[in-house]
Every structure is written in C-alpha cells, then in structure tokens.
Amino acid sequence: MPRSRAPEMALWRLDCGHFDIDDLEGRGRVLMPVSCYLIRHGSDYVLLDTGLKAGLVGTSERQTGQTLTLNRTIADQLGQIGVDPARIGTLVVSHFHGDHHEQSGTVSNARLLIGAGDLAVFRSAPPRERELNPWLNGKRPVEAVTADRDLFGDGRVRILFTPGHTPGHLAMLVKLDGLSVILTGDLVHNRDQLASATPSGNHTDKVRGKAEIERVLAIARTEKAEIIVGHDQRDIARLPAFPAAAE
Ligand SMILES: [Zn+2]
Incomplete structure (x- = not known):
C-alpha cells in the first residue's frame, strides 16, 4: 500500500448575495454577485468568505446607490450538499469588508484565518454584524496571516497574502484534480x-495592490490556474453551478 494517497478534492461556489448597483462608475446598472467558496481537501473542509448577512433573505437593504440582496443562506446551501457546518475546520476571511464575513457564525467550530492588517482593523473598529465576535473576543481560535500559506502542506490549498485592497487582503489558490x-x-x-493589473478605486494601497495583481497573474501562469473573480458576474459560469462541484 502506498503510504499516502492524494486527497479527494472538491470546490463549490456558494451564492452569498448580490449588490444591485444603480450606476457603477458611469456604466449604468450592474448586478455584482458576492461569492463564497467551500473547499474539500480529503476529510477537511475550508470556507473562503461568508458573504452578506443572513437577515437579507426574503427582504433587501437599500444603501446609497445600491440594494443588497441574498437569495439563500450558506447554512441552507451546506444543508443541500449534506455538509454539516460543524465539520468546517477552517474559515478564511479574505478581508474586513462586510460582504465577506457576515454569515461567519454558521461555522462555529472553525479557526479563523485572516490577514494581520485586517484583524487589526477589526480590533480597532468591530464589524457592524456580530458574527465574528467570538473569534475577535478570544473565544474561538484566530490566526493572523502575514505571508502566503500552504494550508495542508501539499500545495493544493494555498492562501495568497495579497495586500492592497486592504492591509491584509487574502486570495487563494486551489489545485483540484481537473483544474x-x-x-x-x-x-x-x-x-x-486583470489585463492591465489595475487596482480598484477603493484600494487602500494601489502600488502594493498593483504589484500583488501582477504576482497573482504570474502564479496563475506557473500553476496553469484559472483566475476567478468573485464579484464578476461573468466568472460565475467558470465553476459548475451549485450544487455541482469542481473536482
Ligand atoms: Zn467585496
């Protein structure tokens, strides 16, 4: 018997809401999706981001210039694919903005991994929703990320430390069998x-942000990885439609 077998890998894109934007930078109305991802690595599960708050289901929230909606909660979607939220051992929050962590209470057994700079932001200005409070109050484990990190030591799930949009922003490389x-x-x-490595208008550090986009583009070439932009409606079809998973 070989000592180790490659872990069974799968990736699901979860619907974590939408911003219905009245007029995005003069381009008119844009529906901007909010994406979360569940990654299976053998018997371990990792959740990347937790989206807009669960309370939006069945209603909507009007903010200046945009309306926030949520069709289904993460808990509901996990239930459909038979994954008990208690089995999710790692929650990675890409950055401190609200649309990326407002259903975090769903995965109460997880350790939280977040960029050190963003953890510092949370500690100085606690988030509007209280879902992350148990981690921020020291009741659940938190690890501050300050560099790229290989989560399982086999290169298949790698956090990419990519500051720029926020001080501790994180992206993720996932190497499945098929892609x-x-x-x-x-x-x-x-x-x-991507083509022009242009940071967003609300990047806090555009110079570092541009450098990190260029670094991610280089990693994508080396790893033959497809880049999937979580907020781009055009990129949703790059992964199988839920409840199907990429493998
Ligand atoms: Zn966002």
Whole structure:
C-alpha cells in the first residue's frame, strides 16, 4: 500500500448575495454577485468568505446607490450538499469588508484565518454584524496571516497574502484534480482589471495592490490556474453551478 494517497478534492461556489448597483462608475446598472467558496481537501473542509448577512433573505437593504440582496443562506446551501457546518475546520476571511464575513457564525467550530492588517482593523473598529465576535473576543481560535500559506502542506490549498485592497487582503489558490483556480477575494472587482493589473478605486494601497495583481497573474501562469473573480458576474459560469462541484 502506498503510504499516502492524494486527497479527494472538491470546490463549490456558494451564492452569498448580490449588490444591485444603480450606476457603477458611469456604466449604468450592474448586478455584482458576492461569492463564497467551500473547499474539500480529503476529510477537511475550508470556507473562503461568508458573504452578506443572513437577515437579507426574503427582504433587501437599500444603501446609497445600491440594494443588497441574498437569495439563500450558506447554512441552507451546506444543508443541500449534506455538509454539516460543524465539520468546517477552517474559515478564511479574505478581508474586513462586510460582504465577506457576515454569515461567519454558521461555522462555529472553525479557526479563523485572516490577514494581520485586517484583524487589526477589526480590533480597532468591530464589524457592524456580530458574527465574528467570538473569534475577535478570544473565544474561538484566530490566526493572523502575514505571508502566503500552504494550508495542508501539499500545495493544493494555498492562501495568497495579497495586500492592497486592504492591509491584509487574502486570495487563494486551489489545485483540484481537473483544474487549478485562483479565487481572488477583492484583489480585483472585475476581470477587466486583470489585463492591465489595475487596482480598484477603493484600494487602500494601489502600488502594493498593483504589484500583488501582477504576482497573482504570474502564479496563475506557473500553476496553469484559472483566475476567478468573485464579484464578476461573468466568472460565475467558470465553476459548475451549485450544487455541482469542481473536482
Ligand atoms: Zn467585496
């Protein structure tokens, strides 16, 4: 018997809401999806981001220039694929913006991995929703990320430390059997920014942000990985439609 077998891998894209934007930078109305991802590595599960708050289901929230909606909760979607949220051992929050962590209470057994700079932001200004409070209050384990990190030591799930959009922004490389993908977080907001390595208007550090986009593009070439932009409606079809998983 070989000592170790390759782990069974799978990746699901979860619907974590939408921003219905009245007029995005003069381009008119844009429906911007919010994406979360569940990664299976053998018997371990990792959740990347937790989207908009569960309370939006069945209603919507009007903010200046945009309306926030959520069709289904993460808990509901996990139930459909038979994954008990208690089995998810690692929660990675790409950055501190609300659309990336407002259903975090769903995965109460997980350790939280977040960029050190973003953890510092949370500690100085706690988030509007209280879902992350148990981690921020020291009741659940938190690890601050300050560099790229190989989660399982086999290169198949790698956190990419990519500051720029926020001080501790994280993206993720996932190497499945059939394809490799880079899940961007908000490294960019749409695919058009990739070709020219253009940071978003709300990047806190545009110089570092541009350098990190270029670094991710280089990793994508080396790893033959497809880049999937979480907020770009055009990229949703790059992964199988839920409940199907990429393998
Ligand atoms: Zn976002």
